[in-house]
Amino acid sequence: MGFSFVQKILAKYAGKEKVEVGEIVTVEPDFILSHDNSSAIAKTFKKIGIERVKYPERIVIVLDHCTPAADSKYATNHKEVREFVQEQGIKNFYDINRGVCHQVFIEEGFAAPGRLILGSDSHTTSYGALGCFSAGIGRTEAASIWATGELWLMVPETLRIRLEGKLPKNTSAKDVILFLIGKLGADGALYKSVEFCGKIIDDMDLEDRIVLCNMSAEMGAKNGYCLPDQKALDYLKGRVKGEYELIFPDKDDGAEELSFDLSDLKPQIACPHSVDNVKEVSEVKGTKIHQVVIGTCTNGRFKDLKIAAEVLKGKKVSKNVRLLIFPASMEVFKKALKEGIIDILVEAGGIVMNPNCGPCLGAHEGALAPGEVCLSTSNRNFKGRMGCNESFIYLSSPYVAAISAIKGEIDYEI
Amino acid sequence: MKFKGKVFKYGDNVNTDVIFPGKYTYTVTDRKEMAKHALEDLDPDFIKEVKEGDIILAGKNFGCGSSREQAVICLKEAGVSVIIAKSFARIYFRNCINEGLPALVCSDIFDKVEKGEEIEVDLKEGKIITKNGIFSFPAFPERVQEILLSGGLIPYVQKHFKK
Ligand code: SF4
Numbered sequence: 001m002g003f004s005f006v007q008k009i010l011a012k013y014a015g016k017e018k019v020e021v022g023e024i025v026t027v028e029p030d031f032i033l034s035h036d037n038s039s040a041i042a043k044t045f046k047k048i049g050i051e052r053v054k055y056p057e058r059i060v061i062v063l064d065h066c067t068p069a070a071d072s073k074y075a076t077n078h079k080e081v082r083e084f085v086q087e088q089g090i091k092n093f094y095d096i097n098r099g100v101c102h103q104v105f106i107e108e109g110f111a112a113p114g115r116l117i118l119g120s121d122s123h124t125t126s127y128g129a130l131g132c133f134s135a136g137i138g139r140t141e142a143a144s145i146w147a148t149g150e151l152w153l154m155v156p157e158t159l160r161i162r163l164e165g166k167l168p169k170n171t172s173a174k175d176v177i178l179f180l181i182g183k184l185g186a187d188g189a190l191y192k193s194v195e196f197c198g199k200i201i202d203d204m205d206l207e208d209r210i211v212l213c214n215m216s217a218e219m220g221a222k223n224g225y226c227l228p229d230q231k232a233l234d235y236l237k238g239r240v241k242g243e244y245e246l247i248f249p250d251k252d253d254g255a256e257e258l259s260f261d262l263s264d265l266k267p268q269i270a271c272p273h274s275v276d277n278v279k280e281v282s283e284v285k286g287t288k289i290h291q292v293v294i295g296t297c298t299n300g301r302f303k304d305l306k307i308a309a310e311v312l313k314g315k316k317v318s319k320n321v322r323l324l325i326f327p328a329s330m331e332v333f334k335k336a337l338k339e340g341i342i343d344i345l346v347e348a349g350g351i352v353m354n355p356n357c358g359p360c361l362g363a364h365e366g367a368l369a370p371g372e373v374c375l376s377t378s379n380r381n382f383k384g385r386m387g388c389n390e391s392f393i394y395l396s397s398p399y400v401a402a403i404s405a406i407k408g409e410i411d412y413e414i
Numbered sequence: 415m416k417f418k419g420k421v422f423k424y425g426d427n428v429n430t431d432v433i434f435p436g437k438y439t440y441t442v443t444d445r446k447e448m449a450k451h452a453l454e455d456l457d458p459d460f461i462k463e464v465k466e467g468d469i470i471l472a473g474k475n476f477g478c479g480s481s482r483e484q485a486v487i488c489l490k491e492a493g494v495s496v497i498i499a500k501s502f503a504r505i506y507f508r509n510c511i512n513e514g515l516p517a518l519v520c521s522d523i524f525d526k527v528e529k530g531e532e533i534e535v536d537l538k539e540g541k542i543i544t545k546n547g548i549f550s551f552p553a554f555p556e557r558v559q560e561i562l563l564s565g566g567l568i569p570y571v572q573k574h575f576k577k
Contacts, residue, residue, distance in 0.1 A: 024555045024556075024557050024558065026557075036440065040443070044568060047568060048568055048571055048572055048575075048576065049572060049576055050575065050576060065440075066440065073440060073441055074440055077440055121481060122479070122480055122481045122505060136481050136505050137481065137505065137508060138481050138483045138505060138508055138509040138512060139481075139482075139483050140483060140509070140512045140513065140566070140567050140568060141508065141512055141567060143568070144512075144567050144568065144571050147571060147575060148571060148575050152557050152558075152561075154555075186427050186475055186478055187426075187427070187474050187475035187478065187501060187503070190475060190501055190503070190504065191504050220475060220478065220503060220504060221504075222504055274427060274429075276427075361436045361439070361480075362436050362437050363437070363439075363440065380431075380480075382429050382431040382432070382479055383431060383432060383455060384431050384432070384435050384436065384437065384455055385431055385436060387436075387437050389435070389455050
């Protein structure tokens, strides 16, 4: 039997000829990402008693979770990160004016084919869109990588998800991944390395592939990836930092395979309070909403804002709805500004916020009140996620979110 | 390593937001303080009733959601000695090991033990002893055992890397 994508990458980084599924290997990642949690990581790092981080050039830190700081606790947290970065000579530091960590990480060219990337955030899986292995780890593990440069990983099984057909108009990568999570469940790909392939993936641009890999974490995957093609390589031009190697699985890699034809896919929505509680939007049409969030590492890229603007152009957001828009990064924000997208969104009554995570994890900028309902383009709708455990969060594509913002209730047709 | 304690029982897909609410992640930094919020959105009685050594028994995908370690620390600090589940979310499993809190995968036991029952776990033998029988779980790989024995990843790193 041949070897899977993840076996090949992990073997390479473990310095071995081959590795078996289930084997524990020790690897040195190319990069280790962290965000506002870097101050907690730094405290753990100091506890270890090693003075200097082993590879400062491999550490990437982006402040994004609560920026600008909501109160002095958050401010202190940011201050501690800045001091640590200074003291340790960490050059890949992006302060609060850059955007959501995963988007910034990709824009800055850290993600590239064949690499091994770890991050102290569960949606580190996003970078697989560029053909690398990327997985989320905990803070203690991040501290230990800062100190030693290495970490243990278990070699996962591979689940290949083949998506054939052609996506119907007004459906997108978000509908695809919600559909898959609904079918497979929150643990449907637990510990697995998930490959997305097939005609639908070939047709997708990079922004959409990021959505799939980002949310592969919501079905329990260790990592999600698409094999690198010309589109991925084109994106890397002028961005990528350093060398990289294209890695492909062997034909007979023994992966479990699932196949779906999505030519008839209907718009999908995740209902409270779990990401795998997925329905067709038509089933919950008419549900009253109070807030709509368009943004986050899942759906805050230029394409997402553009889709929202196409829907909202010349229309008004319902009086009963607060529409909050968070461009995923300053690069996205600037492009949207230049192309008149921001103008349309603001004219329609949207509130355009600074690029950051916003209310996605309930820290600030749009927390909910008891009984309120929010429709968001983010990736999680757990109870309490937006700062109030008596509120309700639905997840959808930017297209559905924009239409619903106009109607004041969940809908998918203009 | 042996542990004895009474069981707190929960279902499938218990996520990290109900184990440790996200709104506290940057405001509650003291480990003892974290324990006070353990499971507060799922089982507000947990923290009133839990005693040192108690054991959590859960269904599938325990600890899904964010990678926050507070969701492990709060349970450990509350006194939990072992978590047994049908399966664990990947990062949660790692976080448990790296905090030195054994996370055992065992499906058969779930329907055989009730809330409040006392059970015993023998880590070395890979056995869980209950009044309804003895259940076994797969042994941890060597590296993981070393980390657990050291009391977590940080003590392990201190032992092996600090010069
Ligand atoms: S946008 Fe949301 S899901 Fe993405 S990194 Fe920020 S908090 Fe996490």
